[in-house]
Amino acid sequence: MKRLPVVAIVGRPNVGKSSLFNRLLGKKVAIIDDTAGVTRDRVVQEADIDGYRVLLVDTGGVDTTGKSHEFAKETTEQAKRAMEEADVIVFVVDGKEGVTPLDEEVARILRKWEKPVIVAVNKVDEPYMEDVIYEFYKLGFDELIPVSAIHKIGIPTLKEKIVEKLPEELKEKAREEFLKAERREKAEKLISGEATEELRELSESLERGEEYTLEEEEKEPIKVAIVGRPNMGKSTLLNALVGEERAIVSDIPGTTRDAIDTYVKIGDDEFVFIDTAGIRRRGKIRDIEYYSYLRALDAIDRADVVVLLIDAEEGPTERDAKIAGIALEKYKPIVIAVNKIDKLKTQSDWERIHRELDLTFDFIPYAPRVFISAKEKKGLEELIKQIKDVYSQYTKKVRTGEFNRALQKLMEIHQPPVYKNKIVKIYYGTQVKTKPPTFLLFSNYPEGIPKSFRRFLENRLRDIFGFNKIPIRIVFKKR
Numbered sequence: 001m002k003r004l005p006v007v008a009i010v011g012r013p014n015v016g017k018s019s020l021f022n023r024l025l026g027k028k029v030a031i032i033d034d035t036a037g038v039t040r041d042r043v044v045q046e047a048d049i050d051g052y053r054v055l056l057v058d059t060g061g062v063d064t065t066g067k068s069h070e071f072a073k074e075t076t077e078q079a080k081r082a083m084e085e086a087d088v089i090v091f092v093v094d095g096k097e098g099v100t101p102l103d104e105e106v107a108r109i110l111r112k113w114e115k116p117v118i119v120a121v122n123k124v125d126e127p128y129m130e131d132v133i134y135e136f137y138k139l140g141f142d143e144l145i146p147v148s149a150i151h152k153i154g155i156p157t158l159k160e161k162i163v164e165k166l167p168e169e170l171k172e173k174a175r176e177e178f179l180k181a182e183r184r185e186k187a188e189k190l191i192s193g194e195a196t197e198e199l200r201e202l203s204e205s206l207e208r209g210e211e212y213t214l215e216e217e218e219k220e221p222i223k224v225a226i227v228g229r230p231n232m233g234k235s236t237l238l239n240a241l242v243g244e245e246r247a248i249v250s251d252i253p254g255t256t257r258d259a260i261d262t263y264v265k266i267g268d269d270e271f272v273f274i275d276t277a278g279i280r281r282r283g284k285i286r287d288i289e290y291y292s293y294l295r296a297l298d299a300i301d302r303a304d305v306v307v308l309l310i311d312a313e314e315g316p317t318e319r320d321a322k323i324a325g326i327a328l329e330k331y332k333p334i335v336i337a338v339n340k341i342d343k344l345k346t347q348s349d350w351e352r353i354h355r356e357l358d359l360t361f362d363f364i365p366y367a368p369r370v371f372i373s374a375k376e377k378k379g380l381e382e383l384i385k386q387i388k389d390v391y392s393q394y395t396k397k398v399r400t401g402e403f404n405r406a407l408q409k410l411m412e413i414h415q416p417p418v419y420k421n422k423i424v425k426i427y428y429g430t431q432v433k434t435k436p437p438t439f440l441l442f443s444n445y446p447e448g449i450p451k452s453f454r455r456f457l458e459n460r461l462r463d464i465f466g467f468n469k470i471p472i473r474i475v476f477k478k479r
Contacts, residue, residue: 004046004177005170006055007162008086010079010110012102013061015094016122019149021058024049024159044261045302046177050159052166053177055261057082062106083110088165089117090158091139095124095132095146099139107139116165118143120158125151176218183215187433191440191475202430203442203479211400212430221263221270222391225303227327229319232309233339237374238262238273241384266384274299297326304394304435305387306332312353312371313343316360324364331436333390333470334367337383342373366462366469386469393470396437400430403439406464414456419448427479437465438473446476 009017009024025047047056059082060075083089091110093103110117121133124146133144145161147154166174189195190202205212226234242264262273276299300306306327310316327334336357344350357369368386372379407429416424422445429441439461443449458474461467 003170003173004053004055005087005166005174006057006085007047007049007088007090008057008059008082009090009092010059010062010083010106011092012100012106013063015061015092016149017061017092018043018058020090020092020120020122020147021045021056023149023152023155024056046181048178048181050163051178052163052171052174053181054162054166054174057086062109063102064105080109083113083115086113086115087167087170088162089113089115090162091117091119091141092122093119093136093139095121098132098135103136103139107141111140116143117141118145118158118161118165120154121146122149124148124153180217184433187438190432191438193477199477202432202440203477206400206404206428206430206442207479209401212432213400214397214431214434221272222387223261223272223274223302223304224307224387225274225276225299225305225332226307226309227276227300227323228309229311229317229323232311233374234276234309237307237309237337237339237372240374240377240380241266241271241273269384269388271387274303300327300332301330303332304391306334307337307383307387308334310336310338310357312338312340312349315353315356318360321360321363324361324367328364328471331471331473333394333436334364335383335386335390336361336367336369338369338371339374341371341378342376364471368469390469393467394436395434396466397434398431398437398439398465403430403465404428406461407441410457410460414453416443416449416453419445422448424448426476436471436473437467438475441474441476442479443476444479446478449476 009021011017021043025045043058045056047054049056059079062076062079064076089110091106093099119136119139119141121136121144124132125148133146136144143161143165145154145158147158149155186195186198190198193199202212226237228234242262264271264273308320308324308327310320324334324336338353338357344353361367368390370379370383370386372383374380407426411426416426418424424443424445426441426443426449429439432438432440454474458472461474462470462472
């Protein structure tokens with residue numbers, strides 16, 4: 001299977017790597033702060049670069065001296081791994097400070113990998129400053145581009161150069177994924193009602209009994225967000241699944257600040273595991289931790305499956321229920337993974353945890369539960385099985401004819417209640433997208449369909465079509 005090209009942004013601390021990362025991405029994802037060492041792990045996001053989709057990687061500052069901050073050694077190792085995995089490297093330097101010994105050390109490391117390197121001379125905020133770039137030719141690279149991540153100077157040129165350097169064998173996949181993202185955006189406009197003409201055409205097509213066919217999509221890695229409160233063992237679980245020390249594991253709460261992505265192949269299946277910062281109660285979030293919280297929410301948004309990690313000894317809390325609620329609002333499949341089961345010593349311990357899970361997650365009784373020990377690598381096979389099961393349902397497609405036959409039978413069993421002395425009818429519907437399975441239904445009075453009837457319809461459709469482990473999305477539109 002072809003993969004997306006990887007573009008890594010590297011450099012010493014505080015040269016503006018995360019600012020440039022956010023600028024290329026078109027939104028704020030990487031945490032920006034003047035404190036050295038804020039970006040500790042690799043931060044990976046899919047980004048559209050001039051009509052091509054790539055994996056854009058932000059890294060912590062390279063500091064071989066280990067003096068800039070307490071995690072300097074770890075972040076340098078993570079950055080080196082990013083260099084090794086990259087297809088194109090954007091080497092960021094500070095145009096105002098000039099070449100430093102650490103810049104020269106980064107350049108020496110980069111030459112070792114023999115990858116295409118673009119030197120982005122950042123903080124070139126005024127035209128008269130462009131002459132400063134010539135000093136950076138001494139680093140040994142031919143491609144130098146003056147940029148200002150803050151003021152958007154030089155970004156189009158940098159994007160053009162990145163596309164030019166992408167490996168030809170990966171460009172086709174990068175273009176396909178860009179077009180796929182465009183199709184998803186069109187589906188969302190249909191659901192929201194923005195695409196009024198397309199919505200009218202769809203209604204007329206369904207009234208004629210025509211089949212609405214979802215486009216076939218190529219099999220791709222399952223994106224799994226590992227979420228939970230701080231110190232639940234998320235990074236330990238990630239490392240157990242990956243089989244290498246990818247995430248920085250520490251007993252210090254808040255070690256993982258950004259969401260980091262890790263690709264791994266297990267058997268014939270491909271996964272991208274997203275480790276996230278622990279989600280605390282909003283009242284306890286301060287400064288940089290607030291942005292870590294936002295990154296964790298973004299990880300949930302990007303994921304195909306959310307693994308909610310619970311401490312077996314502590315048991316689930318109201319905060320865990322809130323995290324599950326966040327995932328549910330985004331219609332994400334949830335697998336509840338109870339970690340540290342080695343601490344459950346007696347039968348009463350096991351009975352207690354089952355009872356607490358029932359009470360805390362009564363609003364998602366369909367979510368699978370897995371009992372694991374990340375430290376001892378117990379229960380990981382069952383965890384992978386459940387992830388695959390819910391993903392299969394998350395990407396499932398139901399044919400229009402089959403869906404409408406089932407819908408008609410349900411309407412014969414239970415009609416919506418009368419609305420303002422009017423009989424409410426649901427005429428027909430179809431599945432318009434996967435991830436989550438989303439069904440668009442047409443009615444004469446969509447505003448008159450109460451929540452109780454919507455819940456009835458959702459539960460019955462989940463039973464009929466085998467969505468027994470995930471939420472589905474039902475949207476009503478006026479015919």
